[in-house]
């Protein structure tokens with residue numbers, strides 16, 4: 001299995017962490033996000049969205065990070081990471097879709113304003129952050145309520161739903177995600193996700209540093 005990715009980005013880190021959780025071996029082909037290599041014709045021939053990551057496995061080409069995790073877990077037959085009983089699988093799928101359709105977008109605004117812009121010499125636009133805050137708190141409240149009921153997003157052990165939902169928050173301190181009133185999310189992130197080997201092995205630090213680049 002070949003993963004085309006830049007490990008510093010949200011959706012690439014998601015796939016690399018998810019593959020660790022699943023226990024799938026892969027080869028990584030680096031596509032440099034900050035050099036814009038995702039827009040090169042060689043890459044858009046693989047993913048016409050010009051977005052990372054993508055997977056190649058034999059004659060299968062797949063993009064959309066959550067679809068890659070679903071495929072990898074099913075291929076490995078890992079029913080712990082991606083449960084096969086109907087109701088738990090529906091629950092995991094629900095959180096994967098929620099992450100892609102809602103959660104990623106709100107977290108991404110904080111990442112761009114508080115990390116990417118300052119890194120590029122620009123300043124965060126407070127009006128953008130203020131405008132997003134109600135949506136962020138609505139969505140964070142939904143996740144926080146779930147994490148008040150379960151140890152992990154979908155029960156008593158980690159699944160690909162945890163990896164997917166955690167990924168947009170991976171630089172939550174630097175991105176200044178306003179988590180003060182969402183104690184269950186903070187606990188899940190610090191005591192469970194950030195303590196997990198699959199998360200530590202794919203560490204991304206402030207300044208978008210990676211262990212081998214630090």
Ligand SMILES: N[C@@H](CCC(=O)N[C@@H](CS)C(=O)NCC(=O)O)C(=O)O
Nearest residue numbers: 009010011050051052053064065066
């Ligand atoms: N829904 C897609 C989103 C992919 C995506 O937006 N990837 C970002 C990196 S996290 C990207 O490469 N964006 C293209 C760009 O900014 O030029 C997925 O989950 O794979």
